[in-house]
Amino acid sequence: METIIHYFDTIPSLHRSLILVGGITFFWLLEGALPLFSFNYKKWKHAFPNLFFTATTIGINFTLAFVLLNSADWVQSNQFGIINWLPAMPLWLYAVLGIVLLDFFGAYLAHFVEHKIRPLWMVHLVHHTDHKVDTTTANRHHPLESMIRFSFTLLGVFVVGTPIAIVMLYQSMSLLFTQFTHANIKMNKRVDKVLSYVIVSPDMHKIHHHHMLPYTDSNYGNIFSIWDRIFRTYSYLDREKIVYGVDTFPNEATNSSLIELLKQPFQGYRKPTNM
Numbered sequence: 001m002e003t004i005i006h007y008f009d010t011i012p013s014l015h016r017s018l019i020l021v022g023g024i025t026f027f028w029l030l031e032g033a034l035p036l037f038s039f040n041y042k043k044w045k046h047a048f049p050n051l052f053f054t055a056t057t058i059g060i061n062f063t064l065a066f067v068l069l070n071s072a073d074w075v076q077s078n079q080f081g082i083i084n085w086l087p088a089m090p091l092w093l094y095a096v097l098g099i100v101l102l103d104f105f106g107a108y109l110a111h112f113v114e115h116k117i118r119p120l121w122m123v124h125l126v127h128h129t130d131h132k133v134d135t136t137t138a139n140r141h142h143p144l145e146s147m148i149r150f151s152f153t154l155l156g157v158f159v160v161g162t163p164i165a166i167v168m169l170y171q172s173m174s175l176l177f178t179q180f181t182h183a184n185i186k187m188n189k190r191v192d193k194v195l196s197y198v199i200v201s202p203d204m205h206k207i208h209h210h211h212m213l214p215y216t217d218s219n220y221g222n223i224f225s226i227w228d229r230i231f232r233t234y235s236y237l238d239r240e241k242i243v244y245g246v247d248t249f250p251n252e253a254t255n256s257s258l259i260e261l262l263k264q265p266f267q268g269y270r271k272p273t274n275m
């Protein structure tokens with residue numbers, strides 16, 4: 001555990017980029033071998049806006065990384081935050097607790113709020129208007145959403161009290177997990193279901209991408225499914241019944257155009273229809 005923590009304490013940007021590119025490549029290839037839906041699409045053409053948004057997300061996180069680093073150093077030197085206020089514990093437990101709690105503040109809470117506050121939903125909408133969810137959808141986040149999510153991660157660092165090593169370990173795990181849960185891959189249904197008791201499984205997250213409520217407003221989890229279980233936002237729908245997108249924004253041509261997607265948050269608010 002100490003070796004892992006030490007590695008993530010000073011993880012080079014190159015290694016972080018390799019995790020991202022390696023993950024996309026791995027799941028991209030897997031989608032070819034074990035597809036869940038056989039989309040009739042040009043994979044690169046579909047990937048273009050999504051990879052653009054992945055690049056802006058990286059750019060924003062890279063630019064603001066020093067804020068995260070300084071904050072994590074500050075909570076450490078001041079022993080501030082939940083995991084520092086608890087009685088002394090083994091390193092592995094400290095890391096696990098840090099990761100699970102960061103997953104709540106930095107991801108579940110951010111995502112929940114994005115669905116509940118109108119202007120934030122319009123920003124997050126870009127992620128949901130992909131009609132062909134695959135591993136490239138994972139980081140299809142409007143630049144404004146990348147900033148919203150960054151703010152929640154920062155909040156998480158202060159509330160949870162995580163050192164930078166745990167933040168970096170969490171972010172690397174989160175990257176691979178979102179690529180996995182969005183990947184257009186077919187896992188054994190039973191295995192998927194069992195996994196969904198602990199972690200967010202591919203089918204569990206795909207239900208969140210269904211085009212209508214109440215499914216859109218459920219399964220907000222990022223890595224751990226416990227938050228959806230605890231806050232009763234878990235839902236289940238047979239994967240054969242899933243229709244991707246948002247029913248009130250049905251224009252697939254608009255939803256595939258980078259320019260239109262950049263403007264999407266500034267349109268009038270429309271919430272998905274309740275089934």
Ligand SMILES: [Zn+2]
Pocket residue numbers: 111115124127128208
């Ligand atoms: Zn969402």
